[in-house]
Amino acid sequence: MGPLIPLGIIDSSWNNVFAILIGIAFGFILESSGFSSSRKLAGVFYGYDFTVLKVFFSAAITAAIGLYYFYFLGWIDITMIYVNPTYLGSAIVGGIIMGLGFIMGGYCPGTSYCGAAIGKIDAIVYSVAMMAGIFLFSEFYPFFEDFYNSGSLGNVTVYDTLGISVSLFMIILIVIALVAFYVTSLIQKKVKKVEY
Amino acid sequence: MGLLLLVTFYITGRGLGASGAAKSTVVATINKVAPEHAQESTYYSKFISDDNHPLNQWLVFEVIGILAGALLSGALSNRLKFKVEHSPKITSGRRLVFAALGGLAFGIGSQFGRGCTSGAALSGMASLALGGFIAMLSIFGSAYVFAYFFRKNWI
Numbered sequence: 001m002g003p004l005i006p007l008g009i010i011d012s013s014w015n016n017v018f019a020i021l022i023g024i025a026f027g028f029i030l031e032s033s034g035f036s037s038s039r040k041l042a043g044v045f046y047g048y049d050f051t052v053l054k055v056f057f058s059a060a061i062t063a064a065i066g067l068y069y070f071y072f073l074g075w076i077d078i079t080m081i082y083v084n085p086t087y088l089g090s091a092i093v094g095g096i097i098m099g100l101g102f103i104m105g106g107y108c109p110g111t112s113y114c115g116a117a118i119g120k121i122d123a124i125v126y127s128v129a130m131m132a133g134i135f136l137f138s139e140f141y142p143f144f145e146d147f148y149n150s151g152s153l154g155n156v157t158v159y160d161t162l163g164i165s166v167s168l169f170m171i172i173l174i175v176i177a178l179v180a181f182y183v184t185s186l187i188q189k190k191v192k193k194v195e196y
Numbered sequence: 197m198g199l200l201l202l203v204t205f206y207i208t209g210r211g212l213g214a215s216g217a218a219k220s221t222v223v224a225t226i227n228k229v230a231p232e233h234a235q236e237s238t239y240y241s242k243f244i245s246d247d248n249h250p251l252n253q254w255l256v257f258e259v260i261g262i263l264a265g266a267l268l269s270g271a272l273s274n275r276l277k278f279k280v281e282h283s284p285k286i287t288s289g290r291r292l293v294f295a296a297l298g299g300l301a302f303g304i305g306s307q308f309g310r311g312c313t314s315g316a317a318l319s320g321m322a323s324l325a326l327g328g329f330i331a332m333l334s335i336f337g338s339a340y341v342f343a344y345f346f347r348k349n350w351i
Binding site for chain 1: 270292304323327343
């Protein structure tokens with residue numbers, strides 16, 4: 001019965017050991033998928049390389065389906081799975097600023113670590129600047145504390161918000177993903193190749 | 197990737213992350229350099245406790261793993277090399293300026309969003325959190341909108 005550490009089946013002293021092992025696997029997968037390259041990552045926004053979209057979308061769906069399979073089979077206590085809280089305004093504004101950062105910098109935090117690990121100087125600069133950004137946010141936090149905490153909806157799931165069953169939502173999500181994979185493969189054929 | 201994310205949820209009850217480790221590094225640095233300032237700050241003080249060092253966080257260990265895993269993958273496929281990767285149409289100086297601006301913006305945005313592409317969007321979508329889908333749509337939506345203005349850097 002999982003999740004193993006929150007339920008005490010594996011002692012919590014193992015938590016950081018698993019953190020390193022999981023991190024190694026995560027870093028290895030990101031780097032070997034080519035995500036240490038900002039030019040490959042930016043491809044998703046200009047139509048010449050949709051690998052990011054495919055890996056990202058299929059990973060989220062695989063994990064979501066797996067979790068609910070485990071739940072239906074009684075292998076996991078789904079109430080112990082962390083559903084991150086939603087703060088509507090702050091989440092949207094944060095996402096917009098991150099999107100701007102993504103297209104200017106060519107990386108997101110996780111992929112910048114991968115680029116930095118294999119010697120990409122632009123990725124090292126990005127990672128350091130990211131910490132500077134977090135520092136700026138922290139120093140000016142009192143100015144937007146109210147906004148940061150506004151619009152709290154709690155730890156809600158998307159299917160509850162939409163008022164549909166989890167199974168129906170999952171089917172809709174899979175259909176959207178399949179359509180997106182097909183359409184992007186058509187786009188990629190039409191867009192001029194970029195060598196990198 | 198999906199299977200790794202599933203295993204992570206099955207073992208730890210939560211997903212993957214990345215920007216949280218950078219936040220912990222900033223908090224630990226400020227707490228070391230200016231402890232009084234860190235204690236008084238309403239933001240840093242959320243992440244400081246007496247019985248736990250700010251760097252003793254799951255995500256910090258996970259990111260150490262990410263660096264090691266990426267290094268290993270890069271070494272196996274002969275990609276280890278110090279260089280500035282950029283489009284042939286721009287200089288490496290321009291690339292570095294935009295990398296810095298992008299990092300700065302992403303750092304600020306990840307605090308408003310309470311997590312980045314990994315923690316908020318990817319892991320949030322896997323646990324079917326509303327916030328995960330909002331993060332994914334707003335990050336990618338905004339990047340598509342802004343992509344037009346920065347196209348010279350990439351294509």
